[in-house]
Amino acid sequence: MKHRRSWSTALLVIGLTLYLAVNEPQTAYAMHIMEGFLPWGWALFWWILFVPFFIFGLRALIRITKETPELKIMLGLAGAFTFVLSALKIPSVTGSSSHPTGTGLGAVMFGPLPMSVLGSIVLLFQAVLLAHGGLTTLGANAFSMAVAGPIIGYAVYKGMMKSTRKQKLSIFAAAALADLSTYVITSLQLALAFPAEHGGVLASFAKFGGIFAVTQIPLAISEGLLTVLIWNWMQAHNSEELSVLQRRMKGAKQS
Template sequence: MRKNRLKLHLVLLALGSLYFIVGLPKPAYAMHIMEGFLPVQWAIFWWVVALPFFVLGLRSLTRITQANPQLKLLLGLAGAFTFVLSALKLPSVTGSCSHPTGTGLGAVLFGPLAMSVLGSLVLLFQALLLAHGGLTTLGANAFSMAIAGPFAAYWVYQLTMRLTGKQRIAIFLAAALADLLTYIITSFQLALAFPAPVGGFIASFTKFAGIFAITQVPLAISEGLLTVLVWNWLQSYNPQELELLKLIKREPQTNETVS
């Protein structure tokens, strides 16, 4: 009986700790802008900007799944990777928090439009289940993490492959720069909504970007390295899916005859 009570207390303690670490809303200086923080006009503006990408992303996902239904599991993996990484809030300075985004992998695999849907769904679930971000600010958070970041990742990957042909370097840069651009866009959004009394938008942007940079730059590098490790795993254990996406080519098998 005592052991059962002890286990129950340990479970409650663990859940409580998880809530305070992950679930509690953070102040405004966070990569996910919290519920109700943006003025109404800016919240509506970013919703209007984000919605067309979401609609186009639904069409892209429909084409992908209809053409290759076997890619649904890989789509789920890309979404789960984004959910787990972007839920890891790490303390930053002045009460802020930073986190990876995890959108670079999915953008390389399925393109930026598909990630606009997966990333937006991740943000929706985090807002509802973890109080990480919010519903009124979902448009702004989706534009920075699910749209701008994945588009940057896709373009960086394509450009690096054309210039160098080195896929792992392209994956690393895509993931890292998607993370960095997300934090830059978030700083841009906050600066637009809250220009400084002295210095206006520029001063406010410098303030927000400087707050994030201390932790976000090393996080971006770490995310790039982790994404390369996941890519190596996919290449080793799921090469068929990567071949369907035309991201790798099957090495021709040579039949040697023994004389």
């Protein structure tokens, strides 16, 4: 049964990857900040801010794979979910586009640090293979989607579990707010780099945030619902691995 559940999860990962291959998105003005768009000073600033999270995330991933190697397939699922969702571009206003992020699921499962690695790898592949984002702006994109989003999503999940103890509602809120917070941070990054002539950073932040709010709010709600559906699927087919995850999270909290 255990091998059957592992194969079932592996097939889901493969299916998500094939879905992306068949429905490859077209190049668009996307929420990933494009190559060369940020001034060098700001691009370097976000790289410096991102790198420590990546290093701690690597240490967390190494610890997970050594202590619980049976969770490797679940790490693959979290990465594939992020890859597929964040590559799906949906047209927004002014010729731009919005997209889900997919980082809330991994943050709930493993905490925010591993997602700093998984999310940045996803962004690297998208920049190189799909022309979404860029290498100079990878630090900024990774900080917003792979660092800030998972941290906020994980904090929301833990806070709601303590107050309401309703897991499905907590997972929905974590995924939705991890998505929305990514766009808030990206809007702030753009506002800091390009303050408005009248109103400065705040006016620019309102402009960039408003561009994507129309499509991103319903996208965040949809991502929250989809994440709950994936969680239900894992409970049905990978309950043993989820039990290992929960025991591991409780042990990390106690230590």
